[in-house]
Amino acid sequence: MSTVFIAFQANEESRPIVEAVLADNPHAVLHESPAMVKIDAEGKLVIKRESIEERLGRDFDLQELQINLITISGHLDEDDDEFTLAWKN
Amino acid sequence: MQIDLRTVSIKPVRQTFDHIARRFGDKPASRYQEGTYDLQQTDIFHYRPLWEPEHRLFDQQRTQVVMKDWYALKDPRQYYYGSYTIARARQQDAAEANFDMVEERGLADTIPATFRQIALALLVPLRHVEWGGNMNNSFISAYGYGTAITQPCLYHAMDHLGIAQYLTRLGLVLEGPAALDTAKDAWMGDPRWQEMRRLVEDVLVTQDWFELFVAQNLVLEGLSYPLFFDHLDNEFSTNGATAISMMTRFMAEWYAESSKWVDAQIKVAAAESAENRGLISSWVQHYRERVGKALAPLAEVAFGERATAVLGDVTADFNSRCAKLGLAI
Amino acid sequence: MDMQATKKKVGLKEKYAHMTRGLGWETTYQPMNKVFPYAEFEGIKIHDWDKWEDPFRLTMDAYWKYQAEKERKLYAVLDAFAQNNGHLGVTDARYINALKLFLTGISPLEYVAHRGFAAAGRNFPGVGPRVACLMQSLDEVRHAQTQIHALSNYNKHYNGFHDFKHMIERVWYLSVPKSFFDDAFSAGPFEWMIAIGFSFEYVLTNLLFVPFMSGAAYNGDMGTVTVGFSAQSDEARHMTLGLECIKFMLEQDPDNLPIVQKWIDKWAWRGTRVLTLVGMMMDYMLPKRVMSWKEAWEIYFEQNGGALFNDLARYGIKVPECLSQTAIDKEHISHQAWATFYQYGGASDFHTWMPTDEEMDWLSAKYPNTFDKYYRARFTHWRDEAEKGKRFYNGTLPMLCQVCQIPMLFTEPSDPTQICYRESEYQGEKYHTCSDGCKHIFDDEPEKYIQAWLPVHQIYQGNCFNEGVDPTAPGFDPLAEVLKWYHVEHGRDNLDFEGSEDQKNFAAWRGLATKNV
Numbered sequence: 027m028s029t030v031f032i033a034f035q036a037n038e039e040s041r042p043i044v045e046a047v048l049a050d051n052p053h054a055v056l057h058e059s060p061a062m063v064k065i066d067a068e069g070k071l072v073i074k075r076e077s078i079e080e081r082l083g084r085d086f087d088l089q090e091l092q093i094n095l096i097t098i099s100g101h102l103d104e105d106d107d108e109f110t111l112a113w114k115n
Numbered sequence: 116m117q118i119d120l121r122t123v124s125i126k127p128v129r130q131t132f133d134h135i136a137r138r139f140g141d142k143p144a145s146r147y148q149e150g151t152y153d154l155q156q157t158d159i160f161h162y163r164p165l166w167e168p169e170h171r172l173f174d175q176q177r178t179q180v181v182m183k184d185w186y187a188l189k190d191p192r193q194y195y196y197g198s199y200t201i202a203r204a205r206q207q208d209a210a211e212a213n214f215d216m217v218e219e220r221g222l223a224d225t226i227p228a229t230f231r232q233i234a235l236a237l238l239v240p241l242r243h244v245e246w247g248g249n250m251n252n253s254f255i256s257a258y259g260y261g262t263a264i265t266q267p268c269l270y271h272a273m274d275h276l277g278i279a280q281y282l283t284r285l286g287l288v289l290e291g292p293a294a295l296d297t298a299k300d301a302w303m304g305d306p307r308w309q310e311m312r313r314l315v316e317d318v319l320v321t322q323d324w325f326e327l328f329v330a331q332n333l334v335l336e337g338l339s340y341p342l343f344f345d346h347l348d349n350e351f352s353t354n355g356a357t358a359i360s361m362m363t364r365f366m367a368e369w370y371a372e373s374s375k376w377v378d379a380q381i382k383v384a385a386a387e388s389a390e391n392r393g394l395i396s397s398w399v400q401h402y403r404e405r406v407g408k409a410l411a412p413l414a415e416v417a418f419g420e421r422a423t424a425v426l427g428d429v430t431a432d433f434n435s436r437c438a439k440l441g442l443a444i
Numbered sequence: 445m446d447m448q449a450t451k452k453k454v455g456l457k458e459k460y461a462h463m464t465r466g467l468g469w470e471t472t473y474q475p476m477n478k479v480f481p482y483a484e485f486e487g488i489k490i491h492d493w494d495k496w497e498d499p500f501r502l503t504m505d506a507y508w509k510y511q512a513e514k515e516r517k518l519y520a521v522l523d524a525f526a527q528n529n530g531h532l533g534v535t536d537a538r539y540i541n542a543l544k545l546f547l548t549g550i551s552p553l554e555y556v557a558h559r560g561f562a563a564a565g566r567n568f569p570g571v572g573p574r575v576a577c578l579m580q581s582l583d584e585v586r587h588a589q590t591q592i593h594a595l596s597n598y599n600k601h602y603n604g605f606h607d608f609k610h611m612i613e614r615v616w617y618l619s620v621p622k623s624f625f626d627d628a629f630s631a632g633p634f635e636w637m638i639a640i641g642f643s644f645e646y647v648l649t650n651l652l653f654v655p656f657m658s659g660a661a662y663n664g665d666m667g668t669v670t671v672g673f674s675a676q677s678d679e680a681r682h683m684t685l686g687l688e689c690i691k692f693m694l695e696q697d698p699d700n701l702p703i704v705q706k707w708i709d710k711w712a713w714r715g716t717r718v719l720t721l722v723g724m725m726m727d728y729m730l731p732k733r734v735m736s737w738k739e740a741w742e743i744y745f746e747q748n749g750g751a752l753f754n755d756l757a758r759y760g761i762k763v764p765e766c767l768s769q770t771a772i773d774k775e776h777i778s779h780q781a782w783a784t785f786y787q788y789g790g791a792s793d794f795h796t797w798m799p800t801d802e803e804m805d806w807l808s809a810k811y812p813n814t815f816d817k818y819y820r821a822r823f824t825h826w827r828d829e830a831e832k833g834k835r836f837y838n839g840t841l842p843m844l845c846q847v848c849q850i851p852m853l854f855t856e857p858s859d860p861t862q863i864c865y866r867e868s869e870y871q872g873e874k875y876h877t878c879s880d881g882c883k884h885i886f887d888d889e890p891e892k893y894i895q896a897w898l899p900v901h902q903i904y905q906g907n908c909f910n911e912g913v914d915p916t917a918p919g920f921d922p923l924a925e926v927l928k929w930y931h932v933e934h935g936r937d938n939l940d941f942e943g944s945e946d947q948k949n950f951a952a953w954r955g956l957a958t959k960n961v
Contacts, residue, residue, distance in 0.1 A: 028751030060661035127600035133607040150589035196586040197515040204512030246467040257563035277504035
């Protein structure tokens, strides 16, 4: 199994997103470095619109992730509800 | 003791980069200037392109137009990426609000059937013409010479994609996905669209990028935008089809803005030499005739028996615009 | 909020298909192969462009909206940074030299990427990849401009940044990154996608941006960090485009496999060679270090790239052969490169220096197998000599590799004390390369690489002097004349950091800022 990851700029807007990702993906590991937070996960990582909306208290479009995104690894699949990174092997 | 860095007065060693200073002197430069002038490499290239070994990677010989300094073609809007996206984001905000309004209030249902049909028959197939506009401008952005013109051509290409997508949404609002299929069939087979499609495809294989600029950005846009987004738009709004005007406001505003940029390019290039002026004028004449022929059957759908008169007005305005730009047409 | 019963919305995927795929058509008045003339000559076979999957489904309205938001934030930071003299907040003025390398060596490439992706965005017959390429072209002009705008403020206060456009086309080591992009752009659209879309963006760009920008953060340069991370957010889209493109080619026809494999091998090697400059920057030019080049390589190339190649194995793709050598090289190249730049510090547009004892201890700890054994003694010697007023400058010109154009500074994989040379013959002439990887690339396309504009050869041929300069005149100083032609200001842009104008100005300005005088 290979690791996928996603990294965000460390700021106020990313905080609820990171919280949501960690809550939805118990196997994920958080690494904090200056100005950046990186989340590693074995095999697969799923980001759910609903979980982010719960924490934000407003509608959230998954494409808003782009604003504070730094980088990703893994195959991406995105629809209205989920943003998924995975390796298929 | 802590002192705020802001209060320190430091005399800069220089005001801007040397290539900017060589053009404008060593004084503070704008973001447009620093982000545009001389960015394209000009002198030394390592390998001849496999796809066109007779030219260098960036080469002045890809058009017959000759300029002493291609950076004379500046953008009056002074768009660099940041100012461009911020300007368009503001416009898309307004467009979004208009689409929302039309959709939420069901305004599409209030459009009289005749005008609804006209919009479906004309504006939806136009998205393919817009896609041609995207391709032509991306060609110029790739193979043109000098960032001053290649940069805004990419913005122009993306604007055409955006407009093609707004026209797609308009079709979806009026009739759902079926509108797009009908429009595609018309584009491919309806005799009224064939002159236009033939023209668009002929322009797609044109190799001289400045000719492409003239054909697409000056002539095709210069005749079709006033026809569809001014004259026809008036018909919509005076006949109870304001909902359509709301969904095409972006295009009307965009044309008013971008045509000023197009004018500035043509004016400067034509003023450079009698040869340029002759060349550009002959291109305008050639494409004016072809675009006129392509628009005639479409104008008839829009204006019926007034078609010739409307197209005549549009052409007369276009001719006086070209005369102001110094062209002999 | 939504009081009305929510209307059935068209989903993202479906909407995107209407907004892009639907726009194209099969031309009939002009043949498709004339409308898309470059789609076939590389031998890649595509049967059905509709099988292309769009990973990020951005329509233009969303693109404008989100990108404008990023730009507003970014320029707010840059304005604040300039107003507050943020440059005085960096750890140490040596750091600024890394930024010079960035502006002269990387930003101009972002610009070429913009033009190259505009070409790819015109040339593919499929609508999906064309739109993705065009958005990338637009992003790349963003990167070039935001980098220039961010570093514009440094240019006002420090030397070496001032003529980056002129320098990228001329200065000896800048031909390394420049020829990389020239090579890719002069190839066909599919090879371009493997070279830049896949190799550079997917495999290597994390190594450029993430450790480098974390480095900027460690060194107090929040302006550059913001630019870097904001740019990297576009890279996420670019990386998925590169990956999608490679999968697409492999899925379309089994005959594509050997061509794609050849390109992966070539561009993985070309890319790792260019990254030598980044390695040196990380290990030597950041006063406060984030991680060593070797560690970054292990995380972002070996682990992440490994996961990628495991994944591509199902298509028959093999890990590029060169990777066995990079596993050895990662322990050496940053030291070898810095040693070279130190010696040729008279001929570059940034300052060099020898590490302090404390920094050498860090290097020993990070490179336990190599630093003390092969490099420490030489560096200590050079430092001692400099302290005695005998700073070493090499006055000769190094031989360059015909492919990567890096001076012959790399050692044999089997012997780190022996410089590695390889030789090929083509049309009766001998050509030299720095490694098996570069020789392999040369031998596959000699007609291309013999065209290379090698800066050292060009100097010897007399092509690097200003007009009117007479090389036969008495007292002719070739190096001084070459520097003039480069627009490198001798004594200001080049030489050792110790005693430089940058060093003095930074100290004086920082003194003004932190002391009550």
